[in-house]
Amino acid sequence: MCSSALALPDCRCLVSSFGRIHHAADRDAYLAHARLRSFERRVEQARDVLRSAAAVGPLVVSVSWGKDSTALAHLALETLGRVPMLHMSSPYALPGWERVHDYFAARTDVTILPAERSLAEYLEWCERIGLPHERTANVQSRVVQEIKRDRGGEWAKEHGYVVQVLGLRASESVIRRMLLRRRGLLYQLATGDWRAQPLAWWSAQDTWAYLYSREVPYHPLYDCETHGQTRETLRNTGWLSTDGAEQGRVAWLREHYPTQYRQLETAFPRIRQLR
Numbered sequence: 519m520c521s522s523a524l525a526l527p528d529c530r531c532l533v534s535s536f537g538r539i540h541h542a543a544d545r546d547a548y549l550a551h552a553r554l555r556s557f558e559r560r561v562e563q564a565r566d567v568l569r570s571a572a573a574v575g576p577l578v579v580s581v582s583w584g585k586d587s588t589a590l591a592h593l594a595l596e597t598l599g600r601v602p603m604l605h606m607s608s609p610y611a612l613p614g615w616e617r618v619h620d621y622f623a624a625r626t627d628v629t630i631l632p633a634e635r636s637l638a639e640y641l642e643w644c645e646r647i648g649l650p651h652e653r654t655a656n657v658q659s660r661v662v663q664e665i666k667r668d669r670g671g672e673w674a675k676e677h678g679y680v681v682q683v684l685g686l687r688a689s690e691s692v693i694r695r696m697l698l699r700r701r702g703l704l705y706q707l708a709t710g711d712w713r714a715q716p717l718a719w720w721s722a723q724d725t726w727a728y729l730y731s732r733e734v735p736y737h738p739l740y741d742c743e744t745h746g747q748t749r750e751t752l753r754n755t756g757w758l759s760t761d762g763a764e765q766g767r768v769a770w771l772r773e774h775y776p777t778q779y780r781q782l783e784t785a786f787p788r789i790r791q792l793r
Contacts, residue, residue: 541741544749545730551723552731560724564716565597567703568683571714572598574704575680579603580670581628583615584754587685588736589728590717591622594683596732602679603628604670609637610758612775614738621735631673640758641785649786651760671711681712687725688718722750745770757782763792 551557571577579594581587581603594601603622607630622628635643647657674682681704688695704714717725726749729736740749745766755761757771757778768789772779783789 541743541749544726548723548727548730552727557724557727560720561593561728564593564720567714567716568594568597570704571681571683571712571716574712576678577601577681577683577714578674578677578679579683580674581605581622581685582754583618583737584685585722585725585729585736585740585749586687586717586720588618588734589720589725590683590685592732592734593716593728595622595625600626602626604631604673605629606631606670607633608756609633609635609640610756610778612737612739612754612757612778615754618735618737629673631669634669637758644758644786649760649789651763651792671713675709675711681714683714683716685717686715687720687722689721726750739774742770742774744773760789760792763789768792 579587579591579601581591583605591603594603603626605619605628619628619630647653647661650658650661653661671682686694688698698715698718703716703718704712706712728734737754739754740752742752743749747766747770753762757775760768768779769792771782
């Protein structure tokens with residue numbers, strides 16, 4: 519078992535020069551994957567998308583400091599040099615993102631866009647509409663539309679950026695795959711703004727191969743592989759959620775982030791039944 523900050527005796531982890539926890543078997547497998555020609559081709563394709571995006575006009579890289587946007591941020595720096603980045607903050611983010619932020623902030627300009635709601639406002643909102651596992655499909659659809667309103671795109675346009683670069687992958691959503699096949703990896707919206715998705719056809723294995731082979735620091739949550747959660751399936755979605763409860767996500771939160779779990783349990787005592 520791993521905690522988010524240290525390796526316990528039965529964890530079989532290695533600590534890198536970045537202070538990260540590595541699972542030895544995972545590390546070896548990903549480094550082997552990084553030597554494949556197919557992986558190298560996908561990395562070069564992503565570089566081509568970044569170069570094409572830069573040719574369109576000023577660009578900004580949007581980051582959440584999840585695994586995919588972290589890989590994208592590093593690839594953009596390697597390919598284009600000092601590119602600006604935008605991080606949309608969250609009052610319920612899991613701790614650990616700060617060290618990833620600091621790594622990149624030392625190398626380029628990273629703007630933090632404040633959250634629209636305070637934590638108290640998010641809690642009140644969830645009490646009114648229900649937690650994810652309690653919502654109807656229609657309610658959840660409206661929630662997703664509101665949460666995923668393109669604040670990053672709005673900020674980019676206001677600040678003179680023509681292209682917003684995103685670390686989204688097609689394998690995470692059927693709709694996303696359909697749109698990518700139709701639009702391509704660099705496309706223009708009806709508003710005239712541009713979007714680029716260089717990692718769209720990468721797998722989670724590709725992302726980890728990139729991070730390990732370049733020794734890029736990542737969020738420690740990914741080393742907490744218990745309750746059916748793996749580094750390839752874990753999502754950097756924060757603690758104010760019951761998404762994935764049936765797959766062990768709430769039990770995972772309770773074990774690895776007890777302080778954040780207690781905040782969730784205090785606000786919504788009914789989650790105890792999900793453990």
